[in-house]
Amino acid sequence: MDEVESITDQGEVEVNSEPSSPRPPSAETPTQGALRSPRTRRQRTTSQSQSSMSREPILRGRRRTIYTAGRPPWYDCQGQLVEPFVIGVCGGSASGKTTVARKIIEELDVPWVTLLSLDSFYKVLTKKHHEEAALNEYNFDHPDAFDFELVAKTLVRLKEGKKVEVPIYNFVTHSRETKTKTMYGANVIIFEGILAFYSPDVLKMLDMKVFVDTDSDERLVRRLQRDIAERDRELDGVLKQYFKFVKPAFDYYIAPSMVHADIIVPRGGENEVAINLIAQNVMTQLQQRGFKLREKLANTSFGMARPSSLHLLPSTPQIRGLHTFIRNKDTPRDEFIFYSKRLIRLVIEHALTLLPFKDVTVETPQGIPYEGKHIATEKICGVSILRAGETMENALCEVLKDVRIGKILIQTNLDTGEPELYYLRLPKDIKDYHIFLMDATVATGAAAIMAIRVLLDHEVTEEHISLCSLLMTEQGVHNIAYAFPKVRIVTTAVDPCVNEKFYIVPGIGNFGDRYFGTEPSDQ
Numbered sequence: 001m002d003e004v005e006s007i008t009d010q011g012e013v014e015v016n017s018e019p020s021s022p023r024p025p026s027a028e029t030p031t032q033g034a035l036r037s038p039r040t041r042r043q044r045t046t047s048q049s050q051s052s053m054s055r056e057p058i059l060r061g062r063r064r065t066i067y068t069a070g071r072p073p074w075y076d077c078q079g080q081l082v083e084p085f086v087i088g089v090c091g092g093s094a095s096g097k098t099t100v101a102r103k104i105i106e107e108l109d110v111p112w113v114t115l116l117s118l119d120s121f122y123k124v125l126t127k128k129h130h131e132e133a134a135l136n137e138y139n140f141d142h143p144d145a146f147d148f149e150l151v152a153k154t155l156v157r158l159k160e161g162k163k164v165e166v167p168i169y170n171f172v173t174h175s176r177e178t179k180t181k182t183m184y185g186a187n188v189i190i191f192e193g194i195l196a197f198y199s200p201d202v203l204k205m206l207d208m209k210v211f212v213d214t215d216s217d218e219r220l221v222r223r224l225q226r227d228i229a230e231r232d233r234e235l236d237g238v239l240k241q242y243f244k245f246v247k248p249a250f251d252y253y254i255a256p257s258m259v260h261a262d263i264i265v266p267r268g269g270e271n272e273v274a275i276n277l278i279a280q281n282v283m284t285q286l287q288q289r290g291f292k293l294r295e296k297l298a299n300t301s302f303g304m305a306r307p308s309s310l311h312l313l314p315s316t317p318q319i320r321g322l323h324t325f326i327r328n329k330d331t332p333r334d335e336f337i338f339y340s341k342r343l344i345r346l347v348i349e350h351a352l353t354l355l356p357f358k359d360v361t362v363e364t365p366q367g368i369p370y371e372g373k374h375i376a377t378e379k380i381c382g383v384s385i386l387r388a389g390e391t392m393e394n395a396l397c398e399v400l401k402d403v404r405i406g407k408i409l410i411q412t413n414l415d416t417g418e419p420e421l422y423y424l425r426l427p428k429d430i431k432d433y434h435i436f437l438m439d440a441t442v443a444t445g446a447a448a449i450m451a452i453r454v455l456l457d458h459e460v461t462e463e464h465i466s467l468c469s470l471l472m473t474e475q476g477v478h479n480i481a482y483a484f485p486k487v488r489i490v491t492t493a494v495d496p497c498v499n500e501k502f503y504i505v506p507g508i509g510n511f512g513d514r515y516f517g518t519e520p521s522d523q
Protein backbone atom coordinates (compact mmCIF):
# COMPACT_ATOMS: atom_id res chain seq x y z
CA MET A 1 0.00 0.00 0.00
CA ASP A 2 1.48 3.35 -0.99
CA GLU A 3 1.29 6.53 0.92
CA VAL A 4 -1.00 8.90 -0.90
CA GLU A 5 -0.47 12.58 -0.43
CA SER A 6 -2.49 15.36 -1.88
CA ILE A 7 -1.68 18.95 -1.21
CA THR A 8 -4.69 20.91 -0.07
CA ASP A 9 -5.56 24.57 -0.05
CA GLN A 10 -4.64 24.74 3.63
CA GLY A 11 -0.98 24.67 2.78
CA GLU A 12 -0.90 21.26 4.33
CA VAL A 13 -0.83 17.77 3.02
CA GLU A 14 -3.44 15.25 3.92
CA VAL A 15 -2.35 11.66 4.05
CA ASN A 16 -4.65 8.78 3.58
CA SER A 17 -3.94 5.15 3.02
CA GLU A 18 -5.97 4.45 -0.04
CA PRO A 19 -4.57 1.55 -1.98
CA SER A 20 -3.04 2.89 -5.13
CA SER A 21 -2.05 1.12 -8.25
CA PRO A 22 1.25 2.39 -9.55
CA ARG A 23 0.35 1.37 -13.06
CA PRO A 24 2.04 3.23 -15.85
CA PRO A 25 -0.48 4.59 -18.29
CA SER A 26 -0.16 3.86 -21.96
CA ALA A 27 1.02 6.53 -24.31
CA GLU A 28 -2.58 7.04 -25.28
CA THR A 29 -3.62 7.87 -21.72
CA PRO A 30 -2.82 11.51 -21.13
CA THR A 31 -2.12 12.43 -17.56
CA GLN A 32 -4.31 15.21 -16.45
CA GLY A 33 -2.95 18.03 -14.36
CA ALA A 34 -6.38 18.01 -12.83
CA LEU A 35 -5.67 19.95 -9.69
CA ARG A 36 -7.01 23.42 -10.04
CA SER A 37 -5.09 26.52 -9.25
CA PRO A 38 -5.60 30.08 -10.42
CA ARG A 39 -3.34 30.01 -13.47
CA THR A 40 -0.90 27.25 -14.05
CA ARG A 41 0.93 25.83 -17.02
CA ARG A 42 0.87 22.14 -17.85
CA GLN A 43 -2.85 21.98 -17.02
CA ARG A 44 -4.97 19.89 -19.31
CA THR A 45 -8.56 20.24 -20.30
CA THR A 46 -11.48 18.32 -18.85
CA SER A 47 -11.99 16.29 -22.02
CA GLN A 48 -8.85 14.33 -21.26
CA SER A 49 -9.16 11.19 -19.25
CA GLN A 50 -7.93 11.19 -15.67
CA SER A 51 -4.84 9.28 -14.67
CA SER A 52 -4.31 7.51 -11.37
CA MET A 53 -2.88 10.61 -9.74
CA SER A 54 -5.74 13.01 -10.10
CA ARG A 55 -7.49 13.79 -6.85
CA GLU A 56 -8.81 17.27 -6.54
CA PRO A 57 -8.11 19.36 -3.50
CA ILE A 58 -11.10 21.29 -2.24
CA LEU A 59 -10.69 24.94 -2.99
CA ARG A 60 -12.81 26.69 -0.44
CA GLY A 61 -14.39 29.89 -1.64
CA ARG A 62 -12.87 32.89 0.06
CA ARG A 63 -12.57 36.58 -0.54
CA ARG A 64 -9.22 36.05 -2.18
CA THR A 65 -7.07 33.04 -2.85
CA ILE A 66 -5.33 32.92 0.46
CA TYR A 67 -4.02 29.43 0.28
CA THR A 68 -3.19 28.01 -3.10
CA ALA A 69 -3.13 24.33 -3.83
CA GLY A 70 0.48 24.50 -4.97
CA ARG A 71 3.54 24.71 -2.81
CA PRO A 72 6.12 27.21 -4.12
CA PRO A 73 9.87 26.61 -3.68
CA TRP A 74 11.03 26.38 -0.09
CA TYR A 75 14.75 26.40 -0.89
CA ASP A 76 17.22 28.66 -2.67
CA CYS A 77 19.28 28.23 -5.86
CA GLN A 78 21.72 26.03 -3.99
CA GLY A 79 18.84 23.71 -3.16
CA GLN A 80 19.25 24.70 0.47
CA LEU A 81 16.27 25.24 2.66
CA VAL A 82 15.05 28.78 3.28
CA GLU A 83 13.74 28.58 6.81
CA PRO A 84 10.07 29.35 7.27
CA PHE A 85 9.15 32.48 9.22
CA VAL A 86 7.50 31.35 12.45
CA ILE A 87 4.92 33.52 14.21
CA GLY A 88 3.81 32.54 17.71
CA VAL A 89 0.32 33.66 18.76
CA CYS A 90 -0.41 33.43 22.49
CA GLY A 91 -3.41 34.54 24.58
CA GLY A 92 -6.12 33.31 26.88
CA SER A 93 -8.67 30.72 25.87
CA ALA A 94 -11.18 32.18 23.38
CA SER A 95 -9.20 35.42 23.18
CA GLY A 96 -9.29 35.14 19.39
CA LYS A 97 -5.88 33.54 18.71
CA THR A 98 -7.16 31.39 15.86
CA THR A 99 -9.14 34.30 14.45
CA VAL A 100 -6.06 36.55 14.56
CA ALA A 101 -3.92 33.81 12.96
CA ARG A 102 -6.43 33.37 10.13
CA LYS A 103 -6.63 37.11 9.57
CA ILE A 104 -2.84 37.38 9.38
CA ILE A 105 -2.87 34.64 6.74
CA GLU A 106 -5.61 36.44 4.83
CA GLU A 107 -3.76 39.74 4.99
CA LEU A 108 -0.43 38.18 3.99
CA ASP A 109 -1.85 36.62 0.85
CA VAL A 110 1.31 34.59 0.29
CA PRO A 111 0.89 31.19 -1.19
CA TRP A 112 1.96 28.77 1.46
CA VAL A 113 1.20 29.25 5.13
CA THR A 114 0.78 26.59 7.79
CA LEU A 115 -1.30 26.99 10.93
CA LEU A 116 -0.19 24.81 13.81
CA SER A 117 -2.18 24.72 17.03
CA LEU A 118 -0.92 23.84 20.49
CA ASP A 119 -4.27 22.09 21.02
CA SER A 120 -3.03 19.31 18.71
CA PHE A 121 -0.44 18.45 21.33
CA TYR A 122 -2.71 17.71 24.28
CA LYS A 123 -1.38 14.59 26.00
CA VAL A 124 -3.30 11.37 25.59
CA LEU A 125 -5.36 10.78 28.75
CA THR A 126 -5.22 7.52 30.64
CA LYS A 127 -8.36 5.39 30.97
CA LYS A 128 -8.65 6.53 34.57
CA HIS A 129 -8.62 10.19 33.57
CA HIS A 130 -11.39 9.52 31.11
CA GLU A 131 -13.87 8.65 33.82
CA GLU A 132 -16.26 11.58 34.27
CA ALA A 133 -15.29 12.50 37.82
CA ALA A 134 -11.58 12.45 36.98
CA LEU A 135 -12.19 14.41 33.79
CA ASN A 136 -13.85 17.20 35.75
CA GLU A 137 -10.76 17.39 37.89
CA TYR A 138 -8.31 17.33 34.99
CA ASN A 139 -6.52 20.61 34.41
CA PHE A 140 -6.37 21.17 30.64
CA ASP A 141 -4.86 24.60 31.22
CA HIS A 142 -1.75 23.45 33.09
CA PRO A 143 1.51 23.12 31.13
CA ASP A 144 1.64 19.43 32.12
CA ALA A 145 -1.42 18.82 29.95
CA PHE A 146 0.67 19.42 26.79
CA ASP A 147 3.43 17.40 25.16
CA PHE A 148 5.88 20.28 24.70
CA GLU A 149 8.65 17.91 23.68
CA LEU A 150 6.61 16.86 20.67
CA VAL A 151 5.76 20.51 19.94
CA ALA A 152 9.47 21.40 19.85
CA LYS A 153 10.35 18.37 17.71
CA THR A 154 7.54 19.19 15.30
CA LEU A 155 8.64 22.81 14.95
CA VAL A 156 12.28 21.79 14.40
CA ARG A 157 11.23 19.48 11.57
CA LEU A 158 8.91 22.07 10.05
CA LYS A 159 11.72 24.62 10.15
CA GLU A 160 13.88 22.09 8.30
CA GLY A 161 11.16 21.79 5.66
CA LYS A 162 10.54 18.17 6.61
CA LYS A 163 7.10 16.68 6.74
CA VAL A 164 5.46 16.05 10.10
CA GLU A 165 2.47 14.09 11.27
CA VAL A 166 0.46 16.35 13.58
CA PRO A 167 -2.08 14.76 15.94
CA ILE A 168 -5.69 15.81 15.53
CA TYR A 169 -7.33 16.60 18.86
CA ASN A 170 -11.01 16.06 19.55
CA PHE A 171 -12.43 18.36 22.25
CA VAL A 172 -15.64 16.37 22.48
CA THR A 173 -13.97 13.05 23.28
CA HIS A 174 -10.89 14.65 24.94
CA SER A 175 -8.68 12.41 22.85
CA ARG A 176 -6.55 12.20 19.73
CA GLU A 177 -8.09 10.98 16.52
CA THR A 178 -6.46 7.98 14.90
CA LYS A 179 -5.81 10.00 11.75
CA THR A 180 -3.02 12.55 11.72
CA LYS A 181 -2.53 15.61 9.60
CA THR A 182 0.59 15.85 7.45
CA MET A 183 2.19 19.27 7.30
CA TYR A 184 5.22 20.84 5.69
CA GLY A 185 7.31 23.83 6.65
CA ALA A 186 5.84 26.41 4.24
CA ASN A 187 6.93 30.03 3.90
CA VAL A 188 5.23 31.06 7.10
CA ILE A 189 4.20 28.92 10.06
CA ILE A 190 1.77 30.32 12.62
CA PHE A 191 1.84 28.51 15.94
CA GLU A 192 -1.03 29.42 18.26
CA GLY A 193 -2.01 28.33 21.73
CA ILE A 194 -2.74 29.37 25.30
CA LEU A 195 0.80 28.41 26.33
CA ALA A 196 2.55 29.18 23.04
CA PHE A 197 5.26 31.11 24.95
CA TYR A 198 5.63 28.63 27.80
CA SER A 199 8.43 26.32 26.62
CA PRO A 200 11.85 27.97 26.23
CA ASP A 201 12.71 25.51 23.43
CA VAL A 202 9.64 26.57 21.48
CA LEU A 203 10.03 30.24 22.32
CA LYS A 204 13.47 30.43 20.73
CA MET A 205 12.06 29.11 17.45
CA LEU A 206 9.49 31.91 17.15
CA ASP A 207 10.63 34.72 14.85
CA MET A 208 7.76 36.97 15.90
CA LYS A 209 5.67 36.75 19.07
CA VAL A 210 2.13 38.10 19.15
CA PHE A 211 -0.04 38.24 22.27
CA VAL A 212 -3.80 38.53 21.83
CA ASP A 213 -5.10 40.57 24.75
CA THR A 214 -8.87 40.35 25.01
CA ASP A 215 -10.99 41.42 27.96
CA SER A 216 -11.66 38.52 30.36
CA ASP A 217 -15.48 38.96 30.32
CA GLU A 218 -15.42 38.75 26.56
CA ARG A 219 -13.24 35.64 26.69
CA LEU A 220 -15.64 33.99 29.11
CA VAL A 221 -18.70 34.81 27.00
CA ARG A 222 -17.04 33.55 23.81
CA ARG A 223 -15.83 30.42 25.57
CA LEU A 224 -19.31 29.67 26.89
CA GLN A 225 -20.85 30.07 23.46
CA ARG A 226 -18.12 28.06 21.72
CA ASP A 227 -17.88 25.21 24.22
CA ILE A 228 -21.64 24.70 24.29
CA ALA A 229 -22.02 24.98 20.51
CA GLU A 230 -18.89 23.19 19.36
CA ARG A 231 -17.40 21.17 22.19
CA ASP A 232 -20.54 19.49 23.50
CA ARG A 233 -20.36 21.09 26.96
CA GLU A 234 -23.00 22.32 29.38
CA LEU A 235 -23.21 25.81 30.90
CA ASP A 236 -22.60 24.64 34.43
CA GLY A 237 -19.55 22.57 33.49
CA VAL A 238 -17.97 25.34 31.43
CA LEU A 239 -18.33 27.82 34.29
CA LYS A 240 -16.93 25.39 36.85
CA GLN A 241 -13.95 24.59 34.61
CA TYR A 242 -13.40 28.26 33.93
CA PHE A 243 -13.19 29.35 37.56
CA LYS A 244 -11.34 26.28 38.76
CA PHE A 245 -8.71 25.96 36.01
CA VAL A 246 -8.95 28.34 33.07
CA LYS A 247 -8.87 31.64 34.98
CA PRO A 248 -6.11 30.64 37.45
CA ALA A 249 -3.96 29.31 34.60
CA PHE A 250 -4.46 32.54 32.71
CA ASP A 251 -3.38 34.60 35.72
CA TYR A 252 -0.45 32.33 36.62
CA TYR A 253 0.97 31.21 33.26
CA ILE A 254 -0.56 33.00 30.32
CA ALA A 255 -0.77 36.69 31.33
CA PRO A 256 2.85 36.73 32.62
CA SER A 257 4.07 35.29 29.29
CA MET A 258 3.00 38.57 27.68
CA VAL A 259 6.49 39.88 28.51
CA HIS A 260 7.85 37.79 25.62
CA ALA A 261 5.55 39.42 23.08
CA ASP A 262 6.88 41.65 20.30
CA ILE A 263 3.36 42.81 19.51
CA ILE A 264 0.27 42.92 21.72
CA VAL A 265 -3.05 42.85 19.88
CA PRO A 266 -5.85 44.30 21.99
CA ARG A 267 -9.36 43.01 21.17
CA GLY A 268 -8.17 40.18 18.90
CA GLY A 269 -9.35 39.60 15.35
CA GLU A 270 -11.25 42.86 14.98
CA ASN A 271 -8.05 44.88 15.42
CA GLU A 272 -7.32 45.42 11.74
CA VAL A 273 -4.56 47.97 12.30
CA ALA A 274 -2.53 45.52 14.37
CA ILE A 275 -3.09 42.66 11.94
CA ASN A 276 -2.07 44.87 9.06
CA LEU A 277 1.14 45.88 10.82
CA ILE A 278 2.02 42.26 11.54
CA ALA A 279 1.39 41.23 7.93
CA GLN A 280 3.50 44.13 6.60
CA ASN A 281 6.39 43.17 8.84
CA VAL A 282 6.24 39.53 7.79
CA MET A 283 6.07 40.51 4.10
CA THR A 284 9.23 42.60 4.49
CA GLN A 285 11.00 39.62 6.01
CA LEU A 286 9.81 37.31 3.24
CA GLN A 287 10.83 39.73 0.50
CA GLN A 288 14.30 39.97 1.96
CA ARG A 289 14.63 36.23 1.44
CA GLY A 290 13.70 36.57 -2.26
CA PHE A 291 11.50 34.17 -4.16
CA LYS A 292 12.32 34.60 -7.85
CA LEU A 293 13.90 31.21 -8.19
CA ARG A 294 13.23 30.22 -11.81
CA GLU A 295 14.41 33.59 -13.11
CA LYS A 296 17.63 33.19 -11.14
CA LEU A 297 18.10 29.65 -12.42
CA ALA A 298 17.54 30.77 -16.02
CA ASN A 299 20.16 33.49 -15.74
CA THR A 300 22.96 31.57 -14.12
CA SER A 301 26.08 31.48 -16.24
CA PHE A 302 28.51 28.86 -15.11
CA GLY A 303 31.14 29.06 -17.89
CA MET A 304 32.90 26.00 -16.58
CA ALA A 305 33.34 22.36 -17.49
CA ARG A 306 30.33 20.11 -17.27
CA PRO A 307 29.96 18.49 -13.87
CA SER A 308 31.23 14.97 -13.27
CA SER A 309 27.75 13.96 -12.11
CA LEU A 310 26.51 14.35 -15.71
CA HIS A 311 26.31 11.06 -17.62
CA LEU A 312 25.68 12.09 -21.21
CA LEU A 313 25.04 9.26 -23.63
CA PRO A 314 27.56 9.40 -26.51
CA SER A 315 26.22 11.39 -29.43
CA THR A 316 26.26 8.42 -31.80
CA PRO A 317 24.53 8.53 -35.21
CA GLN A 318 21.88 6.26 -33.64
CA ILE A 319 21.10 8.78 -30.88
CA ARG A 320 21.26 11.75 -33.23
CA GLY A 321 19.00 9.82 -35.57
CA LEU A 322 16.37 9.39 -32.86
CA HIS A 323 16.69 13.06 -31.93
CA THR A 324 16.21 13.98 -35.57
CA PHE A 325 12.79 12.32 -35.52
CA ILE A 326 11.58 13.75 -32.24
CA ARG A 327 12.91 17.26 -32.78
CA ASN A 328 11.35 17.57 -36.24
CA LYS A 329 8.16 19.59 -35.83
CA ASP A 330 6.59 17.69 -38.74
CA THR A 331 7.02 14.22 -37.25
CA PRO A 332 3.56 12.66 -36.87
CA ARG A 333 2.51 11.75 -33.33
CA ASP A 334 2.72 7.97 -33.75
CA GLU A 335 6.31 8.26 -34.97
CA PHE A 336 7.10 10.78 -32.23
CA ILE A 337 5.94 8.24 -29.66
CA PHE A 338 7.79 5.37 -31.36
CA TYR A 339 11.17 7.14 -31.49
CA SER A 340 10.74 8.72 -28.07
CA LYS A 341 10.18 5.28 -26.59
CA ARG A 342 13.41 4.02 -28.15
CA LEU A 343 15.34 6.96 -26.76
CA ILE A 344 13.71 6.59 -23.35
CA ARG A 345 14.70 2.93 -23.24
CA LEU A 346 18.32 3.86 -23.98
CA VAL A 347 18.50 6.47 -21.23
CA ILE A 348 16.92 4.13 -18.68
CA GLU A 349 19.29 1.28 -19.61
CA HIS A 350 22.23 3.68 -19.32
CA ALA A 351 21.08 4.87 -15.89
CA LEU A 352 20.89 1.22 -14.80
CA THR A 353 24.55 0.67 -15.67
CA LEU A 354 25.46 3.37 -13.14
CA LEU A 355 23.93 1.51 -10.19
CA PRO A 356 26.18 -0.57 -7.97
CA PHE A 357 26.45 -4.18 -9.11
CA LYS A 358 27.55 -7.19 -7.11
CA ASP A 359 29.35 -10.37 -8.28
CA VAL A 360 27.26 -13.51 -8.69
CA THR A 361 28.12 -16.91 -10.07
CA VAL A 362 25.54 -18.93 -11.97
CA GLU A 363 25.76 -22.30 -13.65
CA THR A 364 25.16 -22.48 -17.38
CA PRO A 365 23.15 -25.35 -18.94
CA GLN A 366 26.54 -26.87 -19.76
CA GLY A 367 27.26 -27.13 -16.04
CA ILE A 368 29.96 -24.48 -16.21
CA PRO A 369 30.07 -21.58 -13.76
CA TYR A 370 29.54 -18.09 -15.16
CA GLU A 371 30.93 -15.15 -13.19
CA GLY A 372 28.16 -12.62 -13.56
CA LYS A 373 26.67 -9.49 -11.95
CA HIS A 374 23.43 -8.51 -10.33
CA ILE A 375 22.26 -5.03 -9.39
CA ALA A 376 23.27 -4.68 -5.75
CA THR A 377 19.93 -3.35 -4.59
CA GLU A 378 16.41 -4.58 -5.06
CA LYS A 379 14.88 -1.40 -3.77
CA ILE A 380 14.50 0.76 -6.84
CA CYS A 381 11.68 3.20 -7.30
CA GLY A 382 10.82 5.27 -10.37
CA VAL A 383 9.43 8.70 -9.63
CA SER A 384 7.98 10.57 -12.59
CA ILE A 385 7.60 14.32 -12.70
CA LEU A 386 4.16 14.69 -14.20
CA ARG A 387 3.16 15.01 -16.93
CA ALA A 388 6.05 14.32 -19.32
CA GLY A 389 7.99 12.12 -16.90
CA GLU A 390 5.12 9.64 -16.91
CA THR A 391 6.05 8.72 -20.50
CA MET A 392 9.22 7.11 -19.13
CA GLU A 393 7.55 4.82 -16.59
CA ASN A 394 6.84 2.01 -19.09
CA ALA A 395 10.48 1.69 -20.07
CA LEU A 396 11.52 1.44 -16.43
CA CYS A 397 8.87 -1.20 -15.73
CA GLU A 398 10.08 -3.17 -18.76
CA VAL A 399 13.66 -3.34 -17.56
CA LEU A 400 13.03 -3.71 -13.81
CA LYS A 401 10.49 -6.30 -12.80
CA ASP A 402 8.26 -5.20 -9.89
CA VAL A 403 9.75 -1.70 -9.75
CA ARG A 404 7.76 0.72 -7.56
CA ILE A 405 6.46 3.90 -9.17
CA GLY A 406 5.86 7.25 -7.48
CA LYS A 407 4.59 10.49 -8.95
CA ILE A 408 5.18 14.18 -8.40
CA LEU A 409 3.07 16.84 -10.07
CA ILE A 410 4.79 20.19 -10.46
CA GLN A 411 3.19 23.03 -12.37
CA THR A 412 4.30 26.52 -13.23
CA ASN A 413 2.31 29.35 -11.72
CA LEU A 414 1.75 31.84 -14.54
CA ASP A 415 1.58 34.79 -12.17
CA THR A 416 4.82 34.15 -10.35
CA GLY A 417 6.63 32.03 -12.95
CA GLU A 418 7.61 29.70 -10.12
CA PRO A 419 7.23 25.94 -10.03
CA GLU A 420 4.61 24.75 -7.56
CA LEU A 421 4.21 21.33 -6.03
CA TYR A 422 0.69 19.97 -6.40
CA TYR A 423 0.68 16.28 -5.81
CA LEU A 424 2.83 13.50 -4.45
CA ARG A 425 2.48 9.80 -4.39
CA LEU A 426 5.50 8.08 -2.96
CA PRO A 427 6.00 4.73 -1.26
CA LYS A 428 5.96 5.05 2.53
CA ASP A 429 9.50 3.70 2.85
CA ILE A 430 10.84 5.87 0.01
CA LYS A 431 13.96 6.72 2.02
CA ASP A 432 15.25 3.16 1.57
CA TYR A 433 15.10 3.27 -2.23
CA HIS A 434 17.36 4.13 -5.15
CA ILE A 435 15.30 6.61 -7.14
CA PHE A 436 15.06 6.96 -10.92
CA LEU A 437 13.62 10.46 -11.14
CA MET A 438 12.16 10.87 -14.61
CA ASP A 439 11.31 13.95 -16.64
CA ALA A 440 11.41 13.98 -20.43
CA THR A 441 12.99 17.43 -20.67
CA VAL A 442 14.79 19.69 -18.20
CA ALA A 443 15.07 23.41 -19.04
CA THR A 444 16.12 25.65 -16.12
CA GLY A 445 16.06 22.69 -13.75
CA ALA A 446 13.45 24.34 -11.52
CA ALA A 447 11.00 21.41 -11.54
CA ALA A 448 13.75 18.80 -11.17
CA ILE A 449 15.30 20.72 -8.26
CA MET A 450 11.88 20.88 -6.58
CA ALA A 451 11.38 17.14 -7.08
CA ILE A 452 14.86 16.35 -5.71
CA ARG A 453 14.19 18.61 -2.72
CA VAL A 454 10.94 16.70 -2.08
CA LEU A 455 12.83 13.39 -2.16
CA LEU A 456 15.50 14.70 0.20
CA ASP A 457 12.80 16.01 2.54
CA HIS A 458 11.48 12.45 2.57
CA GLU A 459 14.96 11.41 3.68
CA VAL A 460 16.08 9.80 0.42
CA THR A 461 19.89 9.74 0.19
CA GLU A 462 21.22 12.20 -2.41
CA GLU A 463 23.63 9.59 -3.85
CA HIS A 464 20.64 7.31 -4.42
CA ILE A 465 18.96 9.63 -6.93
CA SER A 466 19.44 9.32 -10.70
CA LEU A 467 17.73 12.01 -12.74
CA CYS A 468 16.85 10.57 -16.16
CA SER A 469 15.91 12.84 -19.00
CA LEU A 470 15.92 12.85 -22.81
CA LEU A 471 17.02 16.44 -23.20
CA MET A 472 18.47 19.04 -20.87
CA THR A 473 20.04 22.48 -21.14
CA GLU A 474 23.49 23.55 -19.99
CA GLN A 475 21.86 25.69 -17.29
CA GLY A 476 19.62 22.88 -16.15
CA VAL A 477 22.56 20.50 -15.81
CA HIS A 478 24.70 23.05 -13.94
CA ASN A 479 21.87 24.26 -11.70
CA ILE A 480 21.01 20.74 -10.60
CA ALA A 481 24.64 19.67 -10.18
CA TYR A 482 25.39 22.84 -8.22
CA ALA A 483 22.48 22.32 -5.86
CA PHE A 484 22.79 18.56 -5.57
CA PRO A 485 26.30 17.43 -6.61
CA LYS A 486 25.70 13.81 -5.61
CA VAL A 487 22.66 13.30 -7.83
CA ARG A 488 23.51 11.36 -11.04
CA ILE A 489 22.25 13.18 -14.12
CA VAL A 490 21.62 10.94 -17.13
CA THR A 491 20.55 12.38 -20.45
CA THR A 492 20.84 11.84 -24.20
CA ALA A 493 21.53 15.46 -25.22
CA VAL A 494 22.32 18.86 -23.76
CA ASP A 495 21.06 21.97 -25.61
CA PRO A 496 22.77 25.33 -25.16
CA CYS A 497 20.12 27.47 -23.46
CA VAL A 498 16.55 28.48 -22.66
CA ASN A 499 14.74 31.42 -24.24
CA GLU A 500 12.94 34.24 -22.44
CA LYS A 501 9.95 31.95 -21.88
CA PHE A 502 12.24 29.34 -20.32
CA TYR A 503 11.75 26.95 -23.29
CA ILE A 504 14.71 24.80 -24.39
CA VAL A 505 16.48 26.07 -27.53
CA PRO A 506 16.55 24.42 -30.06
CA GLY A 507 14.53 21.89 -28.02
CA ILE A 508 11.76 19.42 -28.84
CA GLY A 509 8.75 21.63 -28.21
CA ASN A 510 6.31 20.64 -25.47
CA PHE A 511 7.14 16.96 -25.07
CA GLY A 512 3.94 16.16 -23.15
CA ASP A 513 1.67 17.78 -25.73
CA ARG A 514 3.43 16.05 -28.62
CA TYR A 515 3.45 12.66 -26.91
CA PHE A 516 -0.10 12.73 -25.58
CA GLY A 517 -1.51 14.57 -28.60
CA THR A 518 -2.98 17.33 -26.51
CA GLU A 519 -3.56 20.92 -27.57
CA PRO A 520 -0.28 22.83 -27.65
CA SER A 521 0.07 24.68 -24.37
CA ASP A 522 2.09 27.84 -24.04
CA GLN A 523 5.06 25.97 -22.70
Ligand SMILES: Nc1ncnc2c1ncn2[C@@H]1O[C@H](COP(=O)(O)OP(=O)(O)O)[C@@H](O)[C@H]1O
Binding pocket: 091, 092, 093, 094, 095, 096, 097, 098, 099, 100, 222, 223, 226, 267, 268, 269, 270
Ligand atom coordinates in the same frame (compact mmCIF):
# COMPACT_ATOMS: atom_id res chain seq x y z
N1 LIG B 1 -13.84 39.64 17.54
C1 LIG B 1 -14.70 38.66 17.81
N2 LIG B 1 -16.00 38.93 18.01
C2 LIG B 1 -16.86 37.94 18.28
N3 LIG B 1 -16.54 36.65 18.37
C3 LIG B 1 -15.27 36.31 18.19
C4 LIG B 1 -14.27 37.28 17.90
N4 LIG B 1 -13.09 36.64 17.78
C5 LIG B 1 -13.33 35.34 17.98
N5 LIG B 1 -14.63 35.13 18.23
C6 LIG B 1 -15.28 33.86 18.52
O1 LIG B 1 -14.78 33.40 19.78
C7 LIG B 1 -14.51 32.03 19.77
C8 LIG B 1 -13.05 31.81 20.07
O2 LIG B 1 -12.28 32.42 19.06
P1 LIG B 1 -10.92 31.78 18.58
O3 LIG B 1 -10.32 32.67 17.55
O4 LIG B 1 -11.13 30.36 18.21
O5 LIG B 1 -10.09 31.89 19.93
P2 LIG B 1 -8.91 31.04 20.49
O6 LIG B 1 -8.19 30.45 19.33
O7 LIG B 1 -8.11 32.06 21.23
O8 LIG B 1 -9.53 30.04 21.40
C9 LIG B 1 -14.88 31.50 18.42
O9 LIG B 1 -16.16 30.95 18.49
C10 LIG B 1 -14.88 32.76 17.55
O10 LIG B 1 -15.80 32.66 16.50
Ligand SMILES: Nc1ccn([C@@H]2O[C@H](COP(=O)(O)O)[C@@H](O)[C@H]2O)c(=O)n1
Binding pocket: 092, 093, 094, 097, 119, 122, 140, 141, 170, 171, 173, 174, 175, 193, 194, 246
Ligand atom coordinates in the same frame (compact mmCIF):
# COMPACT_ATOMS: atom_id res chain seq x y z
N1 LIG C 1 -10.22 18.18 26.36
C1 LIG C 1 -10.08 19.50 26.51
C2 LIG C 1 -8.91 20.14 26.15
C3 LIG C 1 -8.83 21.51 26.31
N2 LIG C 1 -9.86 22.21 26.81
C4 LIG C 1 -9.78 23.69 26.95
O1 LIG C 1 -9.38 24.26 25.72
C5 LIG C 1 -8.71 25.49 25.96
C6 LIG C 1 -7.65 25.71 24.92
O2 LIG C 1 -8.21 25.87 23.66
P1 LIG C 1 -8.47 27.34 23.04
O3 LIG C 1 -8.93 27.03 21.63
O4 LIG C 1 -9.52 27.99 23.85
O5 LIG C 1 -7.18 28.06 23.07
C7 LIG C 1 -8.12 25.39 27.35
O6 LIG C 1 -8.43 26.55 28.05
C8 LIG C 1 -8.77 24.14 27.96
O7 LIG C 1 -9.46 24.47 29.15
C9 LIG C 1 -11.00 21.56 27.19
O8 LIG C 1 -11.96 22.20 27.65
N3 LIG C 1 -11.10 20.21 27.01
